[in-house]
Amino acid sequence: MTVLSPLQWFYKKYIHKASGRLFLASIIVGIVAGIGAILFFEALSRFSHYILNVGANYFPPEPAGEVTGHAPLGGAIRWWVLLIAPAIGGLISGILVFTWAPEAEGHGTDAMIDAFHHKKGIIRKRVPLIKAISSIFTIGTGGSAGREGPIAQIGAGFGSYLATILKLTDDERRTLLIAGAAGGIGAIFRSPLGGALFTVEVLYKRDFEAKSLIPALVSSIVAYSIFASRFGWGLMFHIPQFVFRHPVELVFYALLGFLCAGVGLVYIKIFYGMRDRVFHVIRIPAQLKPALGGIMVGLIGLLAPFVLASGYGYLQQAMNGELTIRFMLVAMALKIVATSFTISSGGSGGVFAPSLFIGGMLGGAFGQICDGLFPGLISNPAAFVLVGMGAFFAGTAKVPISSMIMVSEMTGGYKLLVPMMLSSSTAYLATSRATLYEKQVNRMADSPSHLRDFTVDVLENMVVDQVYHPSAYVPRVRQDMPLSRMQALFSEGQESCYPVVGHDDKIVGIISLRNARAVLFDNDVDDLLIAQDLMTRPVTVTPAESLKSALKKFIEFGYGQIPVVDYRDESRILGFLTHEDVIQAYDEEIKRRKFAF
Amino acid sequence: MRVVDYMQNSLIILDVDARSQKEAITKIVTRMDEEGVVSNAAKFLEAVFERESLGSTAIGNGIALPHARTQHIDAITIAVVRLREGIDFGAADDQPVRLLFLLGTPLKAVSEYLSVLAKLSKILKDDKTRAKIFKAPTADAVRSIFEHAEG
Secondary structure, X not given: OOOOHHHHHHHHHHOOOHXXXXXXXXXXXXXXXXXHHHHHHHHHHHHHHHHHHHHOOOOOOOOHHHOOXXXXXXXXXXXHHHHHXXXXXXXXXXXXXXXXXXXXXXXXXXXXXXXXXXXXXOOOOHHHHHHHHHHHHHHHOOOOOEOHHHHHHHHXXXXXXXXXXXXXXXXXXXXXXXXXHHHHHHHHOOOHHHHHHHHHHOOEOOOOOHHHHHHHHHHHHHHHXXXXXXXXXXXXXXXXXXXXXXXOHHHHHHHHHXXXXXXXXXXXXXXXXXXXXXXXXXXXXXXXXXXXXXXXXXXXXXXXXXXXXXXXXHHHHHHOOOOOHHHHHHHHHHHHHHHHHHHHOOOOOEOHHHHHHHHHHHHHXXXXXXXXXXXXXXXXXXXXXXXXXXXXXXXXXXXXXXXXXXXXXXHOOHHHHHHHHHHXXXXXXXXXXXXXXXXXXXXXXXXXXXXHHHHHHHHHOOEHHHXXXXXXXXXXXXXXXXXXXXXXXXXXXXXXXXXXXXXXXXXXXXXXXXXXXXXXXXXXXXXXXXXXXXXXXXXXXOOOOEHHHHHHHHHHHOOOEXXXXXXXXXXXXXXXXXXXXXXXXXXXXXXXXXXXX | OOHHHHOOHHHEXXXXXXXXXXXXXXXXXXXXXXXXXXXXXXXXHHHXXXXXXXXXXXXXXXXXXXXXXXXXXXXXXXXEEEEEEEEOOOOOXXXXXXXXXXXXXXXXXXXXXXXXXXXXXXXXXXXXXXXXXXXXXXXXXXHHHHHHHHO
């Protein structure tokens, strides 16, 4: 705190405007996210090298952009290490998470989404650290999970922390949470635009958090630049010259979209089914469950080591066209199961990398099958690997735009944007509302973070004219009308409030029957009291007035209904607007918006 | 709250000389001003007259209940004036008025104000109570009549 107090001073003195404040804060968040990404990546690589390379003598292929230079030393793979390492990783990860940060169980991005919607953007300080360490144990020992979850939490956690110490508003904290996650993801995948878009897109199934986009971009640019300065500016994957040059190919890409949707739905079912029907039911302490998941992953790894860890090297091979249909289909299926064992048991790690693997293998197999069936129609079957990666994640994570941008930025495969747009949209729509991120909400209107905007927004866009009941005859009373005459009117009428008019017919007050209850049918005072004695402050609305303004009047005056008057001639009473009219209109509009998609 | 709770001895003035409605009301309001009950006596007086212009507040049997709801008073207050001679108040029974209960109320207290007016009016419908008030020797006596009437 003392270290940051000069910063706090600078902040208060110079950064008055919210946009300036957020801009500066986004840069700081980007710096921390970039450094966090470097440390996380470095630690994960070293640990992974120690366990998988040195320990198991297992050297999986690497993506062309992340070559570590660790060459196989020769000799046989130590299978027993591969078998038990994920279990030990799971055990340590489980103990760390369930002892110190149980709210961060499973994949980290969901925890970030949850913090945004339901926790005012607050992430406990210890969570990013615990998640980072436990993810290193999970992924570094071969667990099938990715880096996006933990790095999103590291960045988001710092954004949240910075907003809290600078005493920013809840809205600003949410924005910095997003900016932090964007920086982390943009850096570690070397996908600055995709990372920023991903974080504003992943919060909703059918919406974008548009107002946080610029802070996310700022943070992402900074974080990416810092990360790339350390690890190089190249792409993660190297690809052959993929092109899209014949419209007929679109048919295959559309089919791939549907296929990604189908497999995606199965993936989501297995992923959460494993958690809800297997791991949540088993009666052992939660700390031990990731170890159990790890044992299962280790067993799969014995037969198929390619499902272990991120598997990016195998994706690279698929892009190079080096894998067979059979291998890719088996890898896809086993990856679904292994990822479910790793993450659904409570282990730490993201779902992005496994999704890319599954989608890529599916696309690769499909491309080769189509090429076999219709020789010459497809320019390069391996292009389907890239499109499959993008489309599969677009559908399962409900991120159609950022998914293809991320894949393009990671591979440089921009020439495939058009087919990717088709496959991604198809997969996105065909998976309907199913999602890997269960904390996502449908739209902004469904997020508690936007509750206030929407109440106001809905009522601001509707006017009195749309909801009030016009009436040819509106009962009114003269200012000097004795109670004895009003009694007849009140007992026959339906209204809860009556306008009181002066000699010029203008409204001078309102009689609310609730206020006048004490004397309404009292014969002792019916000659003494007149309308003026019973009335309270006048208030009216006009047909063109917004319901927001009308609601304010209902709250301020406390009447059940307010007379609607002609704005050109206030003595013309057109009807009544009731408090219920406003509430009902709001309710219907919200329902209509929810089902609009 | 009972009607008597809104009264105070200093605002019960007995056997006052006044020749008109206006004079009688002005005398009570002046006393209210002296007691610091109203924040702006002139405006308060205006509000009472304005109400009177819309319809007489005489309830018959020589009694009137002039009243006003305005921002120039902070709490519901009943001031009482008993005149030596009755004056014309435009009453329905044509009887001159000798007893005035002036009720001042802040703007917001509409329900409470109406219920006080109703209670006061009910008490004054009783012939024996009225007779006692007309004969009461002191302010204390007037208040105890109300206390007795309200039980």
